[in-house]
Amino acid sequence: MNAKEIWGKIARQYVLLNLLGMALTVVVLCLGVGYGLDLYTHHGEGIAVPELKGMTYLKARLLLEEEGLNIVVSDSGYQKSLPADCILAQTPGFGTKVKSGHTIYVTVNSPSSPTFAIPDIVDNSSFREAEAKLTAMGFKLTEPQRVVGEKDWVYGIICRGRRVSNGDRIPIDFPLTLMIGTGGYDDEDASLNTVEPTYEADPLEGVSEVDEFEEVTTPTAP
Numbered sequence: 001m002n003a004k005e006i007w008g009k010i011a012r013q014y015v016l017l018n019l020l021g022m023a024l025t026v027v028v029l030c031l032g033v034g035y036g037l038d039l040y041t042h043h044g045e046g047i048a049v050p051e052l053k054g055m056t057y058l059k060a061r062l063l064l065e066e067e068g069l070n071i072v073v074s075d076s077g078y079q080k081s082l083p084a085d086c087i088l089a090q091t092p093g094f095g096t097k098v099k100s101g102h103t104i105y106v107t108v109n110s111p112s113s114p115t116f117a118i119p120d121i122v123d124n125s126s127f128r129e130a131e132a133k134l135t136a137m138g139f140k141l142t143e144p145q146r147v148v149g150e151k152d153w154v155y156g157i158i159c160r161g162r163r164v165s166n167g168d169r170i171p172i173d174f175p176l177t178l179m180i181g182t183g184g185y186d187d188e189d190a191s192l193n194t195v196e197p198t199y200e201a202d203p204l205e206g207v208s209e210v211d212e213f214e215e216v217t218t219p220t221a222p
Contacts, residue, residue, distance in 0.1 A: 046097030074105040084111035115169040151183025
């Protein structure tokens with residue numbers, strides 16, 4: 001074996017050793033990174049989120065703090081049957097595994113029903129359009145009240161005995177009554193729950209428009 005062959009064999013072994021060392025380095029780095037991430041993220045560990053619905057906010061906060069979790073109010077709602085400041089919903093949900101220090105977002109019950117502005121429907125939409133808009137907002141509608149006018153056209157809204165207008169803010173749990181036209185003026189329409197306008201007596205009624213003057217005659221010569 002000459003010197004050239006010997007150096008070629010050594011070179012091949014050197015390259016192979018370098019490749020093997022690089023491969024071992026990559027494997028060690030991957031294992032180290034994986035192990036480090038497990039330690040950093042507490043892999044396999046978790047806290048089961050407790051059931052918070054129905055609790056008061058204060059009680060829920062104390063419970064979560066004992067578990068090493070945080071709580072943030074993200075929204076509010078309204079349920080008349082539940083007390084104010086009661087938890088209505090939570091995210092993540094009950095039983096979800098989370099890490100220590102995780103934040104639980106909750107929706108709490110408002111002390112009063114939310115108010116919404118009446119949309120532009122009075123004298124601007126049909127009964128079906130108004131009904132669809134109001135029910136989509138969450139309002140409850142009573143039997144409509146019939147008034148003389150174009151059939152199924154909305155002429156007004158009544159809330160708790162008084163008329164409301166477009167833009168008025170009304171609590172969502174207050175029922176609304178739409179005033180819609182009957183479409184005619186015959187006896188059949190009048191037999192419905194029709195609201196006719198009332199007029200006050202004219203204060204000038206019975207007073208003559210012509211002033212009364214005393215007749216003056218010219219005296220005649222004797």
